[in-house]
Amino acid sequence: MRVERMAMSTRDADEATHVIEKMYVGHRSRFTARQSPPELALTSATAGPLRVDRLRNSFRFVSDGDPFHYVCAQQLLRGEMTLRTGREEVRQRPGDGFLHLLGADSHATLADFDVAVLCLPLARVAAAAAVHTDIDACDLRFESPTPVSPALRRYWTHVLAYVHRTLMDRDTQVLPPLVAEQVADTAATALLAVFPNTTMTTHHSAPTSPLPPAALRRAVSFMEDHAGDPITVSDIAAAAGITPRALQQGFARHHDTTPMAYLRQTRLERAHRDLQAADPTTGATVAAIAGRWGFAKAGNFATVYRRAYGRPPSRTLRT
Template sequence: MVGSRRCDVVRSTFSTPDVERALASLASAYGTRIQVTRPAVGGGHYRYERRAVGPLALDSITFPVDASYDVEPVGPLMVLEVVSGAMRVECDSVSSSSAVGAVMAPAQPDVPFHSHLDRLRTRVAVIEPALLREVAGLDREESRTPLRLLRLHASAEPTHAAVWRSATRYVWDLFGAEGAAGTPLVLDAAARMLAGAALTVFPNTFTAHDPLSRGPGHVGAATIRRAVAYIDAHAHGPVSLSDIASAAGVSARALQYGFRRRHGTSPMGYLRRVRLERAHRELQEADPAGGETVAMIAARWGWGKPGNFSVVYRRTYGVSPSTTLRDDGGATTAPS
C-alpha cells in the first residue's frame, strides 16, 4: 500500500462537550488549523471516531452545534456523506450546501475553505493523493500534477451516491472487524476500491487524460514477462499498479495497454486471476478437519466477502469452493 506496507487498522475515538477541544481534535486529525468565525449555538457531545489503514482513513463525526469556521488547506482528498444535519462550504469563490444523503467533496486538496456546520453528523473518507495517483495509473511525470476536482462542490449523482454509501459502509465495517476478514490483502483491496470509487464519482485531473497527448507507445513481450514474473512472485502481498510498472520498466499506462493486448486483461486483473488460482490450490490442499474454512482462505487471498469469492470461484471452476474444500478438489481445474 502507498507510503507503507503496513496494513494494520488504526482505530481511535474522542468525545467531549467542549467545542474548543472538539475543534482542536478535528484540526489535529486533518493536519490543519480551524478558526471559529461565528460562535457555536446549541450544545451536546461532539464525537469523533476514526478507522484508518495507511493512506485511507474513514471518520464518523457528530458535531451537535450550529457554527462557522475557516479551515486552512488539507492535503488529502475528503469525500463527505451527510448523515444528518446540513453543511455549507465556500472554496475558490464557489459556494454550495448539502442536505441529508448528499455525497460531496467539500474542498479542493491544498486549498483553504470556509464551512458552516448545522448540527452535522457525517462520515468522511480521507484519501491521500499518493493512493489516488496509484489507482489512477499515473506515471512519474503525470504524478507531479496536483489533484484538482473539475466540478468543485457538485454533489454526486444519486446512483453514484448510493454506490459510494454502500462502499464506505462496507469498508467501515471491514476496518472495524476482527479476524480473518482483516487480512493485509483484503484491507489493501478495500482501500484501493474506495479510492477508485472517489476517482469515478468526482471528475478530476488524475483521470481526465488529454485526448491529444502522446499514446503509451509499444510494449514488448519481454516487458510483459517482467510484469508477469513480478506479479507471480508478489501475489501473496499488497501490490499496486505502479509496483508492477516499475518492475517492468515502463509507465503504468503503457503497461496496461500492452498487458491488455497480450493477456486480454489489465495487470490488476491478471493479479486477481493469480490470487484466485492460489486460493484454489489452498482449498485443494487444505484439511477442513484442521479448522481451515473457505472464508479464511478467501480472505488470505484478498476477498473480504466469502459470497463474492464463491461467485467468482464457481464461475471459474464450475463448483463451489466449499465443494473443493470438502472433496479435496481433485478433478476441479480452471477452463483453458
C-alpha cells in the same frame, strides 16, 4: 494489516475544536448556539494509508479552516452544512457528497450533523490515476468539490458505505494485506470518478507500438512472484520497466484482460491450491483462505470459485 480504531465524545467546546484540528486541519471555530451543552462524537478507523471517520455533533458552529494537503471527502448523513472551499460555496443536504479542495482555505457553517468521512494521501490517489492516464502526479488536481452527476453521487454513497463497513466492523481487527490494498484502491478510483479532476480532461494517449515480449514476461513473473503481496499496477509496471498505461495497453492487446484481472486470476488459483492442501480439522476455513488471497467476502469468493472450478470451495476444503 491491523485496523487501528478510536472513539471519543465531548461536551466541551474547546476540546471539540481541538479534536477536529488534530484529526483534520488547523481551524478557527466559534460556537453560535449554546442553548444546550454541545456534544461531539467521533469514531475513526485506519488501515495503512486509508482512514474513515464518523463525526456527529449536536451543536452549531462556524469554522475557518487551513488548506488540506491530503484528499478528504465526505457525505452528509444528517443535518445541514454550508461549505466553502476555494471559490465555491455549497449548501449540503443529507446524501450530498463533498471533497475539500487541496491547498484551498475553507469556511464552514455546520448545525447538528452526522457525516461520514474518508481520507487518503494524494500520492495514493495519484497512483490510481496513473493507471488509466498519462498524467503526472504533480498535475493531478481536484477542481470542484461536488460529484460530477447525481448518478456518481449515488455511486459515492455506495463506495463510502462499503469502505466504512469494512474498516469499522468491530469483528475485524486485522485486514489481510491484499484486502486492505483493494479497499484503498476502490476508494482512490471512486474519488477520481466522482469528483471533477484533471484526469477527466487530460490527454489519453493512443495505443503505443507493441510492447517487447520481455516486458510482458517481466510483468507476469513479478505478479506470480508477488501474488501474495499488496502490489499495485504501478508496482507491476515499475518491475517491467514500463509505464502503467503501457502495461494496461499491453495486457489488453496480448492477454485480452487487465493486469489486475490477471492478478486476481492468479490469486484465485493460489487460493484453490491452498484449499486442496488445507485440513479443516486444524481450523482452516474458506473465509480465511479467501481473505489471504484478497477476496474480502466469502460469498463473492464462492461465486467466483464455483464459476472457475465447478464446485463450491467448501467441498474442495473437505476433500
